[in-house]
Amino acid sequence: MTDERRGDVASVDSVLVALADPTRRQLLDLLAAQGEATATTLAEQLPVTRQAVVKHLAVLDAAGLVSGGRVGREVRYAVRPAALDATARWMAGLAADWDRRLANIKRIAEAAERDSP
Amino acid sequence: MTDERRGDVASVDSVLVALADPTRRQLLDLLAAQGEATATTLAEQLPVTRQAVVKHLAVLDAAGLVSGGRVGREVRYAVRPAALDATARWMAGLAADWDRRLANIKRIAEAAERDSP
DNA sequence: CGCCAGTGCAACTCTAGGGTTGCACGTGGA
DNA sequence: TCCACGTGCAACCCTAGAGTTGCACTGGCG
Numbered sequence: 001m002t003d004e005r006r007g008d009v010a011s012v013d014s015v016l017v018a019l020a021d022p023t024r025r026q027l028l029d030l031l032a033a034q035g036e037a038t039a040t041t042l043a044e045q046l047p048v049t050r051q052a053v054v055k056h057l058a059v060l061d062a063a064g065l066v067s068g069g070r071v072g073r074e075v076r077y078a079v080r081p082a083a084l085d086a087t088a089r090w091m092a093g094l095a096a097d098w099d100r101r102l103a104n105i106k107r108i109a110e111a112a113e114r115d116s117p
Numbered sequence: 118m119t120d121e122r123r124g125d126v127a128s129v130d131s132v133l134v135a136l137a138d139p140t141r142r143q144l145l146d147l148l149a150a151q152g153e154a155t156a157t158t159l160a161e162q163l164p165v166t167r168q169a170v171v172k173h174l175a176v177l178d179a180a181g182l183v184s185g186g187r188v189g190r191e192v193r194y195a196v197r198p199a200a201l202d203a204t205a206r207w208m209a210g211l212a213a214d215w216d217r218r219l220a221n222i223k224r225i226a227e228a229a230e231r232d233s234p
Numbered sequence: 235c236g237c238c239a240g241t242g243c244a245a246c247t248c249t250a251g252g253g254t255t256g257c258a259c260g261t262g263g264a
Numbered sequence: 265t266c267c268a269c270g271t272g273c274a275a276c277c278c279t280a281g282a283g284t285t286g287c288a289c290t291g292g293c294g
Contacts, residue, residue, distance in 0.1 A: 013139065020137035021252080022130065032215050035222040040270060052253050054272080059251095073261045074270055081215040088208035095202040098149050102198070105152040138282080157240060169283050171242080176281095190240055190291045 008086075011064065015087040018063040023048060024056045028079060031066060036076040128181065132204040135180040140165060141173045145196060148183060153193040 018024055023046065030042055039057060043050035057077055060066040064083035068075045135141055140163065147159055156174060160167035174194055177183040181200035185192045 016133065017137045020134045023252080032218050035218065038270075048252085049254060050271090051255085055252075072270095079215050079219070081212045081219070084208060084215065085212040088205055088212055091201060091205035091208060095198045095205055098196050098198040098201065101149050101152065102196070140282080155240075165282085166284060167240090168242095168285085172282075192241075 011083065012087055012090050014063040015065065015083050018059050018065055019087075021056070021059075023052070024060060027053065027056055027060065028065065031077060031079045036078050038074045038076060040074075042077075128200065129204050129207050131180040132182065132200050135176050135182055136204075138173070138176075140169070141177060144170065144173055144177065145182065148194060148196045153195050155191045155193060157191075159194075 026046060027042060030045055031037055039050050039053045042057075043053045046053065057066060057068065061068060061077075065080060066077050067080050068077040070076075143163060144159060147162055148154055156167050156170045159174075160170045163170065174183060174185065178185060178194075182197060183194050184197050185194040187193075
């Protein structure tokens with residue numbers, strides 16, 4: 001529901017926090033590989049409990065990285081690229097900004113050096 | 118020292134962990150804005166102690182996001198875009214991969230639906 | 235030469251969150 | 265119908281790490 005084009009700070013924060021955990025990244029890899037999966041089947045492929053997986057999925061869901069839908073008595077989760085893509089663009093923009101600033105600083109420093117050697 | 122071109126998992130991990138903390142992101146913003154700064158001057162602009170800033174700078178340095186150099190009796194830190202840029206590309210690639218996989222799944226699902234309606 | 239600013243190191247507190255166990259609930263299949 | 269499987273909820277442990285305080289060290293400047 002969040003406007004994808006706006007660089008929302010809160011959403012970037014939640015995505016970064018979500019991706020900081022290695023278990024969650026593994027979870028995302030598994031989900032991306034299998035398309036859809038339940039917390040139970042995911043837990044079978046990881047060295048943690050189903051409950052832990054459920055908590056991680058909740059965090060990932062809050063960050064918009066996955067979404068779950070009920071099918072019968074089970075809940076199938078799938079990966080959502082939008083939030084990840086938005087964060088990637090935010091990060092690329094930040095890196096470009098740093099480059100810009102560093103180039104500026106360097107230019108100014110060289111100009112100052114030329115004035116008073 | 119790390120080869121920038123290799124998508125090193127460990128370095129991506131350290132960058133994500135480093136960026137997950139809001140104080141560290143603020144620190145990076147300040148550094149990017151000022152070009153160079155010491156732990157002491159940075160601490161003056163933040164609601165935390167200099168020691169906390171030093172620890173954060175150590176984490177950022179280990180992730181390759183900043184680097185510090187001694188000038189006289191003070192240590193000037195500056196931002197390094199390379200690691201951030203590499204992580205941004207890693208993330209963009211991951212998002213693209215997810216898109217690819219989701220499109221595949223969808224295609225297969227539609228083919229199966231066409232077979233047995 | 236003495237003093238102060240800026241660092242570095244170490245020990246300590248405290249909370250967020252990753253992980254677990256145990257149980258109750260509901261839905262599908264035999 | 266009954267039972268088993270997958271989920272949901274709550275309470276709990278335990279460690280990583282964000283932050284603090286206190287002190288020792290050292291290079292610069294008056």
